[in-house]
Amino acid sequence: MKAKQYVLTFPVSEPGTFLSTRGTGAHKRSELEAVFRSASPAPVLEIDFTGTEAMTHSFVDEFLGKFYVSLAAGDVQAVGVRLVGLNEETRESVAVCLERRKQFAVQGEDHTLLGDTNVMADTYAQARKLGAFRAQELADALGISVTNANNRLKRLVQAGALSRGRAPGPERGGKEFMYTLP
Structure with missing residues (x-):
């Protein structure tokens, strides 16, 4: 029997939000890492974009691109990571960022991969x-x-x-x- 895993949900923004700039992305990534570090044991991380209307590529790269670099390097330990609440526009911004960085992520609702998925x-x-x-x-x-x-x-x-x-x-x-x- 598989043990139930702890899921930590990180809401990225409030409804109707447009996220832009590297500075905002760095701040959000710092918030995410602080919340994540305080979670014990290492959870499944759900990054929730519900309500985010749009994001610039610079925001996504600074927030998500660099977070996935930390994850791959082992600086951040997670049982699993999934992205939820993406709309068509935000999904495209995430996919572009991840493709450019040769990274990929799991979209939680339908378990598809976004980014560099060849x-x-x-x-x-x-x-x-x-x-x-x-x-x-x-x-x-x-x-x-x-x-x-x-x-x-x-x-x-x-x-x-x-x-x-x-x-x-x-x-x-x-x-x-x-x-x-x-």
Whole structure:
């Protein structure tokens, strides 16, 4: 039985808000990181854009782009991260920012990937089908090498799209991991 995970929701703005400038993005990112640091244990983070009408690319890059850099570097630890409440305009701003940075994120409502998703969309879709799996199982399902699967899984974990934990008793020795959806 899977334990229920703690979800921390961070509302980005008030309804009807237009977010612009790098300074505003840096301030919002600082707020997010402070709230996140005070949460214990490490939660699934839900960044809620509900009510945000539009955002400039400079705001999104400073707020979300740099947050995902911290996440990938391990400076911020999360079980998972998902973006919710995006409208058509804000979704496009997020996608452009993430594509430029070669990053991607999970849109929470429909579990799609936004940003630089070239081969990652198929990998994430297969991971969702499998639910809980090892790299070898994903490689078999996609018809790719285990090395390639591990590289893709690393990126999905860094983006907060998947969680990784030690697998019980590896058959061949060494470390083996189980991957799950947060």
